Amino acid sequence: MAADSRLRIQSIESVTQVEFIDRNILDEANIQAIGEEISELIARADTPNLLLSFSNVDHLSSAALGALITINNKVKEKGGALRLANIDPQIYEVFMITKLNKLFDIHESRDEAMESFA
């Protein structure tokens, strides 16, 4: 993990769990770097199983949604799976307004998301 990584990453049962380190992590200034860091994780995996935890996220823009879509597309291209978890209600509303709650596999908790990989 790079010294200036904005992510906390751990591998559990063939799933790469990613947590964002600070609350403003998904603003414009950081989106590109985060997208690149997660893309590297996907590229390194034969079959990427990725769980993104939003427990520290209290703000989300359309740029962040775009980055998530790109990540989802890359995971699918390699036959992997992406789950989102711990999304607070205000953030979830953004997914609902844009109907992206239908595109992404969203779970209330990390444990529930982990079970869905089985």
Place this chain on the structure above:
Amino acid sequence: MSDGPAENQRPSPRQTASVRLHRFPEDLPAVQNEVLEAVSAHEYPGASEFALRLVLEEAISNAFRHGNKSKPDLHVDVEWAVEPDRVVISVEDQGAGFDPESLPDPTDDDRLELPSGRGVMLIHAYMTDVSYNERGNRVTMVYKRPS
């Protein structure tokens, strides 16, 4: 012993301002913070702060990226006013303008997996009223305090 002014002696946040932004995203946080500080001073609920922070980012991002075509020599002007019952924000770029009616629906099945095109939709979803000038390079967003 305190290091600074007492709580009741701190200057009140500006309630209205007009600022010129030159860089994106570098100049975004300052205007977001100033607007949100005024909104907080008026005791708007947390959901209002979430909405206003989001639409400022979307509108200013659109102005730089789409309006000004990301040209570094072009600026974006933001005017805002926070009142007890509403917040009014205008964002103007230096571009030729656009027709907001011409935007495709990003929730259509064939567009759902595209990574862009949702900013205007989010602005309309969170703001009470959204209007454009005739040229299409200035958007005015009104947010009414929830009852």
